[in-house]
Amino acid sequence: MANLKSIKKRIVSVKNTRQITKAMKMVSAAKLRRAQENVVAARPYAGKLAEVLERLAKTQESDANPLMVKRDGGRALLVVVTSDRGLCGGFNANLSKAADRFMKERKGDFSEMTLMTIGRKGYEFLRNRHTVRKHHGNIFSTLSYQTAALVAAELIEGYLAEEYDEVFIIYNAFRSVMSQDITLEQLLPIAPKAGAEEEIGTEYIYEPSKGALLDELLPKHIEVQVFKALLESVASEHGARMTAMDAASKNATEMIAKLTLIYNRARQAAITTELMEIISGAESIKG
Incomplete structure (x- = not known):
């Protein structure tokens, strides 16, 4: 008995x-719809801004703006974007392990490698393995463009102060409810992608000058890329939690x-x- x-x-x-x-699945499903809409809305703007910058940068010298200057100092910063909460399968663990692997594999390429973590789970995994320069927690509950702008300002300020010479960001890019891709991108220095040159005969009139546009758009580009990465991570988190x-x-x-x-x-x-x-x-x- x-x-x-x-x-x-x-x-x-x-x-x-x-x-x-079941309740957590329903909550994540409701949040996912809005997060997915935000990602879909942000992607075209980020893509078009990158396209404009690429066109401008191809016509300028590599030292036209401090954010485009490549330095040989060899100090790198990796921004790791995870979530503050668990119960979402391998969402946080897989990305944290990928960040750890990147730090170990590229250790010989830089004189110093440090981290900036966004999200508590990544910080808890990496803090005893590598040097964490700065940690941002509890920002996803009130995520806004202003939040991303503040993070981008920190990155730009540190880069201009030569605290680090290259900045990378790693995050989960949203593909579908069942699929999230771990994505690694270089934020700084900003360099145009290798590709086909402008078509012969294509001319553009810039007002104000190209240099003034670069000075205005390059910081904006970093802000948009950080904001997009955060939005992608939020949507991926809800998709992963819904699936889990x-x-x-x-x-x-x-x-x-x-x-x-x-x-x-x-x-x-x-x-x-x-x-x-x-x-x-x-x-x-x-x-």
Whole structure:
């Protein structure tokens, strides 16, 4: 009988867990729709701004702006974007391991490598493995463009002060609910991508000058890239959590079915044992 009570208690416990995972899945699904809309809205602007900068940069010298100057100091900063909360499968662990692997593989290329972490999970994983220069936590609950602008300003200020010579960012790019791609990009120095030159005969009139436009757009470009990375990470987090909670709910359902079967068998065995005892007692009385 004690065994039956234990099994029944486990069934109740798993059912309660399933209610929680189902609720978390529904919450993530609701948040995912809005996060996905934000990502879809941000991508065209970020892409067009990068295109304009690329066209401008190709016509300017590499030292036209301090943010385009390549230095040989060999100090690198990696910005790692994870989440503040768990229960989202391998979302945080996979990205943190990728950041750790990047730091180890590129260690010989730089005289110094440090981290800026955005999100508590990445910070907890990396703080005892590498030097964390700065940590930003609890920014996703009130995420806005102003938040991204402040982070970008910190990166630009440190780069101009020559605290580091290259800046990279690693984050989960949203592809679908089931798929998130770990993406590594270089933020600083800004360099035009290698590609086809402008078509012959294509001319543009710039007002104000190209240099003035670069001075205005380059910091804006860093802000937009950071904001886009944060939006991608938020959407990826909700997608990963939705998938993880759906899998957890299904596993709970399967476990409940197995435990119920075990309970019924144990209960049937207990009833059979009691009947056998009653029959044996009756037979002994007759004898």
